[in-house]
Amino acid sequence: MQDGNGLDHLAGERAMAQFDLQAMKVYLAGGQREYEISTKMAQLVANDPVFSKEDRVRLARKDLYKNSLRKAGHAWKTILEKGLSEVEGLKLRHFVDEPTYTDLHWGMFIPAIKGQGTEEQQHKWLPLAYKMAIIGCYAQTELGHGSNVQGLETTATFDPTTDEFIMHSPTVTSTKWWPGGLGKASTHALVYARLITDKKDHGIHAFIAPIRSLEDHTPLPNVTVGDIGVKFGNGGYNTMDNGFLRFDHVRIPRENMLMRLATVTKDGKYVRSNKPRQLGYGAMVFVRQGIVIDASIYLSRAVTIAVRYSAVRRQFGNKDEPGELQVIQYRTQQSRLFPLLATAYAYRAVGFWMKSLYADVMKRLNDNDFSTLPEVHACTAGLKSITTSVTADGIEECRKLCGGHGFLCASGLPELYAAYVPACTYEGDNTILLLQVARFLLKTLSQVSKVRPVGTAAYLGNIKQLSTQNCKVSQGHDWLNTSVLLEAFEARSARQAAAVALRLAKGSGSEAEFQENTPELVESARAHCQLILVSKFIEQLQTGTPEGIRKQLEVLCYTYAFSQLIDNAGDFLATGYVTGNQIALAKEELKHMFDKIRPNAVALVDAFDHTDDYLGSALGRYDGDVYTHLYKGAFKESLNDTVVVDGYEEYLKPVLTQNLWAPHSKL
Ligand SMILES: CC/C=C\C/C=C\C/C=C\C/C=C\CC/C=C/C(=O)SCCNC(=O)CCNC(=O)[C@H](O)C(C)(C)COP(=O)(O)OP(=O)(O)OC[C@H]1O[C@@H](n2cnc3c(N)ncnc32)[C@H](O)[C@@H]1OP(=O)(O)O
Numbered sequence: 135m136q137d138g139n140g141l142d143h144l145a146g147e148r149a150m151a152q153f154d155l156q157a158m159k160v161y162l163a164g165g166q167r168e169y170e171i172s173t174k175m176a177q178l179v180a181n182d183p184v185f186s187k188e189d190r191v192r193l194a195r196k197d198l199y200k201n202s203l204r205k206a207g208h209a210w211k212t213i214l215e216k217g218l219s220e221v222e223g224l225k226l227r228h229f230v231d232e233p234t235y236t237d238l239h240w241g242m243f244i245p246a247i248k249g250q251g252t253e254e255q256q257h258k259w260l261p262l263a264y265k266m267a268i269i270g271c272y273a274q275t276e277l278g279h280g281s282n283v284q285g286l287e288t289t290a291t292f293d294p295t296t297d298e299f300i301m302h303s304p305t306v307t308s309t310k311w312w313p314g315g316l317g318k319a320s321t322h323a324l325v326y327a328r329l330i331t332d333k334k335d336h337g338i339h340a341f342i343a344p345i346r347s348l349e350d351h352t353p354l355p356n357v358t359v360g361d362i363g364v365k366f367g368n369g370g371y372n373t374m375d376n377g378f379l380r381f382d383h384v385r386i387p388r389e390n391m392l393m394r395l396a397t398v399t400k401d402g403k404y405v406r407s408n409k410p411r412q413l414g415y416g417a418m419v420f421v422r423q424g425i426v427i428d429a430s431i432y433l434s435r436a437v438t439i440a441v442r443y444s445a446v447r448r449q450f451g452n453k454d455e456p457g458e459l460q461v462i463q464y465r466t467q468q469s470r471l472f473p474l475l476a477t478a479y480a481y482r483a484v485g486f487w488m489k490s491l492y493a494d495v496m497k498r499l500n501d502n503d504f505s506t507l508p509e510v511h512a513c514t515a516g517l518k519s520i521t522t523s524v525t526a527d528g529i530e531e532c533r534k535l536c537g538g539h540g541f542l543c544a545s546g547l548p549e550l551y552a553a554y555v556p557a558c559t560y561e562g563d564n565t566i567l568l569l570q571v572a573r574f575l576l577k578t579l580s581q582v583s584k585v586r587p588v589g590t591a592a593y594l595g596n597i598k599q600l601s602t603q604n605c606k607v608s609q610g611h612d613w614l615n616t617s618v619l620l621e622a623f624e625a626r627s628a629r630q631a632a633a634v635a636l637r638l639a640k641g642s643g644s645e646a647e648f649q650e651n652t653p654e655l656v657e658s659a660r661a662h663c664q665l666i667l668v669s670k671f672i673e674q675l676q677t678g679t680p681e682g683i684r685k686q687l688e689v690l691c692y693t694y695a696f697s698q699l700i701d702n703a704g705d706f707l708a709t710g711y712v713t714g715n716q717i718a719l720a721k722e723e724l725k726h727m728f729d730k731i732r733p734n735a736v737a738l739v740d741a742f743d744h745t746d747d748y749l750g751s752a753l754g755r756y757d758g759d760v761y762t763h764l765y766k767g768a769f770k771e772s773l774n775d776t777v778v779v780d781g782y783e784e785y786l787k788p789v790l791t792q793n794l795w796a797p798h799s800k801l
Pocket residue numbers: 237238240241272274275280281282283284314412413415416418419420421422423424425428507508511559560561562563566570573
């Protein structure tokens with residue numbers, strides 16, 4: 135999608151491409167219809183001055199937030215006026231590209247009501263939420279507890295005399311802290327609190343609490359609410375009003391407890407449904423599955439900037455070629471950049487699969503089949519963890535790949551990083567989530583002789599074979615076989631999981647021993663997730679990929695798998711499945727892959743189809759006209775509003791003129 139001003143500095147690069155660019159764009163968008171919607175919504179946002187991202191990094195917090203409210207309001211107005219569908223509206227908000235209260239309203243508040251509300255409750259709340267007559271947030275985390283959801287302290291005590299719950303924040307640490315949209319925008323909070331009936335604590339349940347007046351937006355009586363303060367980076371996540379919230383014996387009607395999983399009757403009786411209580415964590419599972427595609431999008435933005443810039447940037451030369459070399463020609467640049475490009479493609483493919491996995495589990499849950507829930511939980515938690523960690527590190531690596539200019543906000547990369555890096559913490563701290571995967575693996579292994587593992591854990595059913603047979607690769611091209619690659623990842627993961635399971639089984643079963651082994655447990659969870667990523671990327675390729683792009687996708691898939699193998703060579707070697715020589719052969723194959731990517735690199739990032747507006751980067755411009763725009767950009771800097779800087783008279787002039795006393799001068 136070219137929106138540069140004519141001259142294409144990257145035309146030579148684009149002419150080298152060896153695949154069907156349009157087919158790749160459609161593939162990455164998830165289909166022809168999705169491609170058309172994306173294109174339309176991207177242009178709609180790019181052409182509307184209200185959505186401009188200019189100056190975002192220079193705005194003070196108050197202005198930044200107000201501007202963000204303006205954009206969110208304008209987005210909603212646009213959706214209504216143009217009669218956009220739900221999918222179009224979602225895409226439009228995506229291209230507005232600012233974290234804001236609507237993310238939580240649509241992404242967590244509504245899904246939680248759908249998942250945990252009875253039909254009657256859905257009937258009451260969803261129409262209000264869908265037309266945004268109320269704005270909701272997801273208020274789970276407190277000052278004292280985030281990861282440990284069972285440790286939350288807010289109470290909801292049932293009062294049968296009035297048929298109400300009394301919401302209360304008994305300690306400082308019980309203050310709700312972090313919920314996005316809570317600080318200034320929300321009228322309602324989905325509050326996770328300890329349910330107490332007749333002095334009995336039934337654990338954590340969800341309640342809808344009105345927190346601000348629908349008349350004038352002031353906090354309701356006995357509700358203390360506000361924004362928690364400025365966060366990391368300029369712009370970034372500061373467009374979001376992450377908030378605090380305290381209740382001082384605030385009464386809400388009994389019907390405001392979401393009662394699909396458990397009910398409190400009028401006379402105060404607590405009745406659990408026969409559904410697993412983990413369904414109360416459903417909104418987190420929903421967002422975690424969506425985060426995988428999101429990771430691909432963020433990483434692809436950074437990679438687009440770094441690839442285009444690396445093709446424009448020239449440093450040094452060699453005696454064999456005239457002029458200076460494009461930095462993308464350097465093997466070191468390729469070995470840092472191309473695996474990230476391949477990773478962005480891998481996460482896209484796996485993200486598509488995640489959507490189908492989620493759709494499948496939802497269908498099963500509707501039919502009261504809960505059998506795949508543990509596997510889906512482990513999968514969404516693990517892939518959320520790996521993809522966000524890799525993406526955050528990848529954005530930072532792309533910044534370094536752009537040299538000094540990457541450090542300028544004009545590169546778009548600092549802000550991208552600041553907006554993205556909290557993904558490693560929200561929706562579950564990444565280590566906590568890997569420990570969940572590890573627990574799942576241990577449980578699966580402990581039952582393997584009785585219960586055949588399914589889905590992404592099915593390979594653990596072959597644990598004996600995977601533990602005894604070693605890798606057969608003897609020449610480089612032996613690695614160019616997806617079964618060989620898959621078996622390597624399966625064997626490494628199975629062996630790592632079995633080793634730590636065995637060590638724990640030999641012990642006393644104490645919590646201390648478990649804690650002692652958590653580093654190995656996290657490593658084994660990571661190995662399992664890397665296997666899922668490689669195997670699902672391969673599987674997606676093998677199911678109906680158009681001819682014009684298959685070869686390139688295969689190259690990217692091998693690049694991804696080989697770079698994972700090499701980056702984790704220590705683990706692979708330690709399991710004894712592969713030898714040092716086999717790893718060395720994979721390294722050679724990876725270089726061959728880089729040679730195949732090189733002529734296609736710019737086209738492969740063009741296929742992500744990011745507009746210049748969405749990228750917001752002088753380095754990543756479609757037309758490659760980097761230097762002109764970096765230079766022009768400097769004149770937008772507020773320090774350059776005046777030729778002589780504000781502060782000269784007070785602070786610079788005295789330094790320059792009061793030279794009577796010069797203690798360091800020897801003259
Ligand atoms: C439209 C949007 C679509 C997509 C979004 C796309 C992109 C998103 C972009 C932006 C997102 C926007 C904003 C993000 C804002 C952020 C919001 C938040 O951060 S909300 C708060 C999130 N908090 C957490 O994630 C807390 C992490 N902690 C936990 O999840 C749990 O408490 C933990 C699992 C760690 C607790 O462990 P434990 O004490 O052991 O658990 P418990 O006793 O409760 O349960 C034990 C039992 O249950 C299993 N289990 C745990 N979680 C789940 C689950 N989610 N589903 C199913 N099962 C679960 C657990 O494995 C264990 O099982 P066993 O008994 O061992 O079998």
